[in-house]
Amino acid sequence: MSTIGRTLKNVMKVGPANALKQMNYIGDTKWGRLVGVDANGNQYFENNDEISGRERWVEYASVDPDSGDIAPEWHGWLARIVQEPPTEMKIEAQKFWGQPTPNFTGTRKAYRTYSTTKPKVSAWEPIVKARQ
Template structure:
């Protein structure tokens, strides 16, 4: 959480609409320079006046965001693995591979949901449960 003067200053810098959206989704107001936008519409910002390791952030296009919606080059930049963003470094920039669809879409992360991958086992279990067999009384 930030201080009240910093929050009010960011309100003036980003505007009421963006400040309200930031308070709803990240719980803080942040103002910085737009570094770039990826093919999914996510916007990436940087402000070197923030606290260390909080200088870069992403503004997701969709409200139900997931970290899997960030491209690998942008992920490397936002996690401080590289200093230059994909807009400046051609090795990090996205290039469509021949086997990929032409439509830009992400595969959501279904972990801990009904759609999560569960492997199917065809081998017989090595350990079986014991079921007692009781003879009828006479």
């Protein structure tokens, strides 16, 4: 979290609606230069006045954001692997990039391990007495 003065300054620059959206998704208010938009509609921003490591960020286009929505070329820019954004570089898609796999944690498609051994401990089942 940032200081109250910094937060108020950022709210004035990005507007109240966008500031509330940022607080909901990233837990902070930020403003910066729009660097580019990827094929998924995600917007990438940069502000060199921020603390090191927090000067580049993404605002997801989807309501349910997942880190797998970030394209590989933009990931390299966000992680500071390359200094120029993909809009200024000529990057061709590589065959090994493929499509991102969504995160299925907490859904029916979540990975569950399979075990052939019997559990050593059985679950506790309470005995309920009838009411009197």
